[in-house]
Amino acid sequence: MSILRNEIKNNLTQLKDEIDQIFAGGRDTVLSEVTVGQVYGGMRGLTALVCNTSFVDPYSGLHIGEYTVEELADRFPEEIFFLLCTGKLPGPDFLSEFRNELNERSGVPQYTWDMLRVLPKDTHPMSMLSLGILSMEQESIFKKNYLKGIAKADYWKYTLEDALNVIAKLPELAAGIYRIRFCDGKLIARDPELDWAANLALMLGLPGSGKEFANLMRLYLVLHCDHEGGNVSAFTSRVVNSALSDLYYAISAGLNGLAGPLHGLANQECLRFILAIKEKCGDDVDENQVKQFVLDTLDAGKVIPGYGHAVLRVTDPRFKEFMNFGKQYCADDACYQIAEKLFHVVPDILKTYKGGKVANPWPNVDAASGSLLYKFGLNQFDFYTVLFGVSRVLGFCAQNILAQGLGQPIIRPKSVTNKWVAEKLMENKVNS
C-alpha cells in the first residue's frame, strides 16, 4: 500500500508543520468560551476539537479536503478514503493498487459467521455489524505490536493496517448480515475484479439489481463517509481510540452511536415515515395531505425524521445529490415523489414550529436515501443504517489514523456538578 502510506506520511508532515506554526502563533489563544447553556446542551457550538479529514460549513455543508460534496459525487469511495487520509485525491494508479490490497485482506473469519448465525433472529443488523467487527478484534495488528512494544511515532502505521483489514472485509460482512438476517443465509462470493461498492451491491444479492444499484451504492458510500469530528459516532470512535483501544474497538463503538434514531438510524425512520404517508393517503398523495400528516406527527410530539441538523443551516448538499440521482432513475416512484413533497412542505412548517425553536428546518442526508434504496428492492429498513455504517467506517479510520499520526493524547474533558455551576454563578454575581 505504498501510494497511500507515503501520502499519509506527507500529510502528517504538513499537518505537524501547521500545528507547530499554530502553537508558535499563540498556544494560549482563546478559541471558544463555554456558556452554562452549552455545558447542559450537548456542547452544541462549542469549538473544542480538531479534525482534519473533513469540515461541515453550516451553509455549504460537507467539505472533504478542499472539495465539496458536489465535486465528489462521481468518485469511488476508495478515492474518498484516500482523500480523507491524505487531503488530496489519488492519481490514476491508486485504484488498482488499492483493489489488490483489499483482495489480499478480504475474507471474514468463519468464527464471525458462526457467531452471527447463533444470534437471536430479531437481532438488529446494526448490533450484528458492531458485534461482527468486535469479534475480529483479536486480529488487531496494532494490539499485537503494541504488546511487543512499538514507538509512539509508528502507532498510525499499525492503525492503518487494522483500517485496511476492516475496510477489506466490510462489504462482505455487511452483505452477509443482510443474507443471514433477511434471506436464506447463503452468502454470495465477492468478485475480485469489482470495486468496493459494486462488490457490496453484488453480495447483497437483490433480485434484478444491476449497474444502477451498484451506482447507487457507490454514491451512498461516498456521501456518508465522514462529517467532521464532533458527531456522535465519529467522536465516540475517536474517544475510544484515544485510549489506545485498537480500531476494532473504536469502530464498533462508533457504530453503536450511529445506531441511535437521532443519528444514523434516522434513515430507516425516514422511509418508515414515507411509507406511513403512502399507506394512509395512497400513491397519489397531494401536498396538502402530506402537510396534514406532518402536522399530526408534530402534534403527537414526534420529530420529523430526516429534517434538522446540529450543524447545518441549509438543505444538506448530500440530500440534493440523492434527489438528483432519484430524478434520473426513479422520478415516477411513489416513495421518491413523497420525499419530494415532504421537501416542499416540511421546512415551512418547522420554521414556525415551537415558536421557531428548530435551528434548521431543512432536510439532512437521511431524508432521501431510504426511498431510493426501497425502489431498488432493499425493503428491509433495519438494514439501512448498516450501509451508513459501512461508509462511515472510512471516516472513523481516517480520523483515527491521522490522530495517532499526530500523537494526539487521550481525550479527557473536565465535567462538573450542578453545585459547582451554581457556585460559579454566585461567584460571578459577587465579582460583577
Ligand code: CMX
Ligand atoms: N422535527 C421536530 N422537531 C425538531 C426537529 C424535527 N426534525 N429537529 C429539531 N426539532 C426540535 C428539537 O427536538 C428541539 O426541541 P426541544 O428543545 O423541545 O427538545 C428543538 O427543535 C431544537 O432542536 P435543534 O437545536 O434544532 O436540534 P438539535 O441540534 O438539538 O438536534 C437533530 C439535531 C438532528 C437531532 C434534530 O434536528 C432531530 O431530531 N431531527 C430528526 C432526526 C434526524 O433526522 N436525525 C438525523 C441527523 C443526521 C445524522 O446525524 O445522521
